[in-house]
Amino acid sequence: MAVASAGAGYLQRPGGGGTLADVIDIILDKGLVIDAYVRVSLIGIEILTIDARIVIASVDTYLRFAEAVNRLDLQAADDSQGLPELMESVTSGGAKSKTQGALEGVKEKLFDGDDGEDDKDDKEKSQQKSRSRRRTSRSRNKDDEE
Amino acid sequence: MTQTDHVVYVYGVVPASERPPAGLAGVGREGNPVRHVASPKVAAIVSDVSRAPLGRGQDIRAHWRVLDDAVERSAVLPLRFGTVMDSDTAVRDDFLTPNEERLTTQLAGLEGKVQLSVRGSYREEALLHEVVRTAPAVRRLRERTQKVPQAAAYYDMIRLGELVSAEIDRCREHDTGLVVERLGGLAVASHADAHTTKESGVNVAFLVERGRVDAFAAALPRLQGELGERIRLRCVGPLPPYSFTDQDVGEPAWA
Numbered sequence: 160m161a162v163a164s165a166g167a168g169y170l171q172r173p174g175g176g177g178t179l180a181d182v183i184d185i186i187l188d189k190g191l192v193i194d195a196y197v198r199v200s201l202i203g204i205e206i207l208t209i210d211a212r213i214v215i216a217s218v219d220t221y222l223r224f225a226e227a228v229n230r231l232d233l234q235a236a237d238d239s240q241g242l243p244e245l246m247e248s249v250t251s252g253g254a255k256s257k258t259q260g261a262l263e264g265v266k267e268k269l270f271d272g273d274d275g276e277d278d279k280d281d282k283e284k285s286q287q288k289s290r291s292r293r294r295t296s297r298s299r300n301k302d303d304e305e
Numbered sequence: 306m307t308q309t310d311h312v313v314y315v316y317g318v319v320p321a322s323e324r325p326p327a328g329l330a331g332v333g334r335e336g337n338p339v340r341h342v343a344s345p346k347v348a349a350i351v352s353d354v355s356r357a358p359l360g361r362g363q364d365i366r367a368h369w370r371v372l373d374d375a376v377e378r379s380a381v382l383p384l385r386f387g388t389v390m391d392s393d394t395a396v397r398d399d400f401l402t403p404n405e406e407r408l409t410t411q412l413a414g415l416e417g418k419v420q421l422s423v424r425g426s427y428r429e430e431a432l433l434h435e436v437v438r439t440a441p442a443v444r445r446l447r448e449r450t451q452k453v454p455q456a457a458a459y460y461d462m463i464r465l466g467e468l469v470s471a472e473i474d475r476c477r478e479h480d481t482g483l484v485v486e487r488l489g490g491l492a493v494a495s496h497a498d499a500h501t502t503k504e505s506g507v508n509v510a511f512l513v514e515r516g517r518v519d520a521f522a523a524a525l526p527r528l529q530g531e532l533g534e535r536i537r538l539r540c541v542g543p544l545p546p547y548s549f550t551d552q553d554v555g556e557p558a559w560a
Contacts, residue, residue: 169525169540170421170518179362181541182369184501184508185422189547190317190385193400220503221466228433228443228469229451 312389313342313396314359316350316371317545318382318408323348326374332359332367339371342393344401347408350375351396359387376545380415382408383545411550418493418512419543421521423484425507425536427473432506432535436472443468480507480532487528491521496548506536510548518543 171181314332321343330336331352341348350371368386375381390396401408437444446465450458477500484507485495492511500508513521522540529538 169529169538170522171539171541179365180502181424182365185541185544185547186365186369186383186386188385188499189550190383190388191550192385193315193388193390218463218466221463221470224466224469224473225450225462227429228437228447228465231430231433231437233434233437 310355312354312356312391313351313393314354315384315388315390315396315400316352316368317375317384318347318349318401318412319375319379320409320412321346321348323375323379325350326371329371329374330367331371332364333357336367342396342401344397344405346405347401347412349396349401350381351393354389356389372545372547376419376543380412380417381545382411382415382550383547415512415546415549417515418546419515419518420546420548421492421511421513421518421540421542422498422544422548423488423507423509423511423525423538423540424505425480425484425532425538426502426504427476427506427536428534429504431533432473432476433469435533435535436469436476440468440472443472476535477506480536481509483532484509484528484538487531488521488524491517491524494549498548507538512546512549513543515543 316331316339319341323341325341325348326339329339331339331354333352333354334357335353335355337353339350339352342351343349352371365386372381372383390400437447443465446461446468450461450465455462481497485497488509488511489495492513494512496510496512498508498510500506511521525538525540529536532538
């Protein structure tokens with residue numbers, strides 16, 4: 160579809176060049192569920208169960224936020240007020256390393272540009288196996304309740 | 306190959322009038338061809354897989370590709386990733402036939418509509434600057450903790466982080482609200498999806514008539530301007546209606 164509108168640049172098709180993280184995010188836990196009464200099983204969920212999907216607030220998170228806030232250079236921001244372009248370059252460029260960490264997406268790290276690389280996928284699988292087992296048993300319990 | 310080695314992976318449901326895709330490889334290491342199992346009114350998009358765990362990047366991509374292909378041609382009801390059944394017979398007799406009316410109704414409701422997922426990622430630096438600027442309590446605690454050695458300010462630091470975190474949640478709520486308010490009128494329905502990364506500020510799926518996709522996209526730059534520079538907005542789609550299939554089927558009558 161040739162979209163010539165002003166907003167066309169905002170539209171992305173992750174099936175093509177997008178990140179696997181996007182694809183996973185949009186697919187995972189979505190879609191019709193057929194009830195267990197009709198002999199359905201879900202396979203392959205283990206690797207996809209990523210604890211980072213739940214944004215957990217913890218002491219660790221709080222400390223990282225606090226440190227990031229304390230590192231902020233408010234003076235620099237004041238100087239650049241009214242200069243959006245400069246601000247833009249500050250936020251997306253040099254200053255990024257300073258505050259790295261507090262809002263970091265764990266999933267981006269896990270899946271960053273890996274697409275379809277079997278070795279890496281397998282490694283991820285083993286790393287997440289223990290966590291996934293927990294999840295699997297939890298979802299089974301849920302099925303039982305329903 | 307014994308029966309238990311081999312199962313039928315189900316991607317989604319389309320009207321039975323649709324033809325199966327040609328030359329599309331399915332999930333699993335074998336990449337078996339994608340085909341249809343049909344009842345009189347609806348058809349399931351399926352492929353054969355061996356009973357081994359899926360979940361490689363390639364599998365997820367394949368699931369995505371098959372449904373992407375389907376939504377280009379007709380309404381499609383995506384099934385959850387990883388759904389398998391024992392055989393074609395099970396797909397037809399246990400899934401399609403008993404649920405035919407519901408599936409048909411749901412498909413009719415999705416006809417001519419696609420999902421557009423609007424996602425906004427926070428730019429940490431800009432966001433935190435704004436939090437410090439707009440929340441006096443954060444500013445005060447920040448000044449206090451900067452004056453003392455970090456170890457001495459441990460509990461204040463936690464408190465500061467808590468405040469910042471709460472402010473970020475407020476930003477999420479506000480930004481999500483604004484996105485739904487501004488774009489809701491161009492959509493048939495909206496669904497706030499969960500935030501799956503820490504930098505996620507907005508994650509809303511919209512169900513949009515195909516004919517309005519351009520108008521929807523055209524509204525984004527202005528909305529981006531309104532939200533300011535703390536967030537970077539983008540829109541993923543058109544997609545199959547992954548977030549709009551919440552009427553699950555096959556539940557026992559008393560559920």
